[in-house]
Amino acid sequence: MSTSQPWINDLGKAVRLGLQGLSKDPPMTAVQWADEHFYMSSESSYHEGKWTTDPFQVAILNAMGNDLIAVVNFVKSARIGYTKLLMANIGYKLQHKRRNIVMWSPTDTDAKGISKRHVDGLVRDVPVIKELAHWFGKKHRDNTIEAKTFSNRKSLWIRGGTASGNYRELSADETIYDELSNFDQDIEGEGDAVTLGDKRLDGATYPKSIRGSTPKKAESCQVSKAAGESPIRLRFHVSCPHCKGEQTLKFGGKDCEYGLKWEKDALGQATKAWYVCEHCPEHFAHQDMVAASPHGRWICEATGIWTRDAMDWFDNNDQPMRTPKSVAFYCWAIYSTWSTWLKIAEEWLKVKGDREKLITFVNTTLGETWEEDEGEKVEWEHLYARREVWGDIPERAAILVGGIDTQDDRYEGRVWAFGPGEESWLVDRWILYGDPGGEELRKRVGERLKNTYRRSDGVVLRVALWGWDSGGNYTDEVYAESRLHGIRWVIPTKGHSIPGRQIADFPRTKHKSGTYLTMLGTENAKELIYSRIKLQPQPGQAVAGVVHLPANDDICDESELKQLTAEVRVLKIVKGRRIHTWDAKGRRNEALDCFVIAVAMLRIAQQHFGLDLSITQAATKHRPARGTRSRVQ
Secondary structure (H helix, E strand, O other): OOOOOHHHHHHHHHHHHHHHHHOOOOOOOHHHHHHHHOEEOHHHOOOOEEOOOOHHHHHHHHHHHOOOOOEEEEEEOOOOOHHHHHHHHHHHHHHHHOOOEEEEEOOHHHHHHHHHHHHHHHHHHOHHHHOOOOOOOOOEOOEOOOEEEOOOOOEEEEEEOOOHHHHOOOOOOEEEEEOHHHOOOOOOOOOOHHHHHHHHHOOOOOOEEEEEEOOOEHHHOHHHHHHHOOOEEEEEEEEOOOOOOEEEOOOOOOOOOOEEEEEEOOOOOEEEEEEEOOOOOOEEOHHHHHHHHHHOEEEEOOOOOEEOOOOOEEOOOOOEEOOOOEEEEEEOHHHOOOOOHHHHHHHHHHHOOOHHHHHHHHHHHOOOOEOOOEOOOOOHHHHHHOOEOOOOEOOOOOEEEEEEEEEOOEEEEEEEEEOHHHOEEEEEEEEEEOOOOOHHHHHHHHHHHOOEEEEOOOOEEEEEEEEEEOOOOOHHHHHHHHHHHOOOOEEEEEEEOOOOOOOEEOOOOOOOOOOOOEEEEHHHHHHHHHHHOOOOOOOOOOOOOOEEOEOOOOOOOHHHHHHHOOOEEEEEEEOOEEEEEEEOOOOOOHHHHHHHHHHHHHHHHHHHOOOOHHHHHHHHOOOOOOOOOOOOO
8 A cells, every 4th residue: 555645644643643742852941942943933023034042032031931930020122022032932831841821912902913923823833833733724623813722732822811701711831921011900800910810820830920011101010010029130231342341231321421322413313323331431332232142141130149041040149049939031122133222222312302202212112111200299188188277487487588489470479487407387478460570569579578477486587588580581670679689688599400409509609690690409409398298297396397387378278289289200301311300280380489499598598608497596586576467377
């Protein structure tokens, strides 16, 4: 009988399949398996062809394959081959380790896309997987979009993550969450995806949970939260070709001494990109990084634990150690060997102040979370509820300082008292409408400057220093008022939003206007104010830094407190650099601006006029009072 008959071939195939359970390949790591067997399919790859694991990918893929590591978190940017790593790992587990795997995507549509574009290509183009797919090329109950069962009786499930039912009735050895940060925070009221999915691992000999994603907003980013729970958080370090100093590569930008740098032409397009070492002044190119990567290390900067391949691990003394059970990798596009640094520079230059483009750049290129509002927002209702009743200014007050905000139709002033430990009280508020450039309105402001205030022990206080906002359309008028009332008493101010600037930069010499124009570090001042208004007053006790607000609607009503708490910290682009800055987002903030100016005046009094709050308070304690009305009733 001729051996060319089809049934003979089918019989041979059936025998081979039956014997597979009795055979076992020599042990291989995930990287070894992928480099021998894995293939990049045309429909899911920019470059079709045989796979070779890049040096920075070795530890990530091996961590996915290492049975001693139970949890792998991956916070990543785009263009670093994450989906390919997942497919290589899946092929390795199905064929070499013989494991059951369930992979969830954020939605059913996403899951179908993974199944059709990636899993089908894996089966078709990797011979050792195709050999297990007895159903390949035909309709079969073991071959659906949602589930594939292979001839070694191991299964791969591909499910959407929006329905709680998709997490039930599965017995898996490994769970994978693709783009975890895009999953719903709560799956139909039953909990988050990882909690639901990892229950499927109960009973597995070598349970494995892989969570990876491009990060999203900081306050709701699920992959960042998952990675933060791992004690080993790893970043890839490469050595400078000049000084050999190890470093994790950073974005840098033009305002940082080291990091990624670039040149651009007259049209604003990037023409060249390079990296400046943080240990020496030399620079190196993308190809130098590629050459150094095989010797790179993944280092946990918190513990010093490191690895090159996720198979051998070392402590901070370079001594071998046990493999950790949970690890997190952080990696961004600068390490990609197939996408150049010039492309990163081009993407940055396209942002051009566009907030939405900036969010995309931070998430998908830098692989970082987007921090919308940094820090806790202070709610005005909380401040309103804790307002206090007092008559005259409390005895602990040692000095009064004032701030004036300039608007196009008015001047607004606030008077603040400060005592030992910089405890503070809002003493007065006035708002005067009219033409800011006219003499009549400025005369009315001048009268307010001279108001005096009674302290509870009978001492009469006047405002020691006034700061007056000179920005905007009435700069010359503010300069004139300073010269009229006294250049060391009424001080023109101008805000400076660059972080790190001192709260009050009082000049040694006069400005050309003949005044002591003072630049204000508004970022630092607002940081200080917002940290202090969170402090809670203690009845009858001095609390350093606490802010006291009067239960007097003429001075401190809802509007005042809304203005005082109007700003939040946001991420912005300032002169091409990413910084966190305070932003009122269109809300009125005159009360806050006046408080900033008042704090600056306090700093000037302390740093240039010798003010010591404790000494000043003691010196004025027994001063006799003379006929003066209190502004706080």
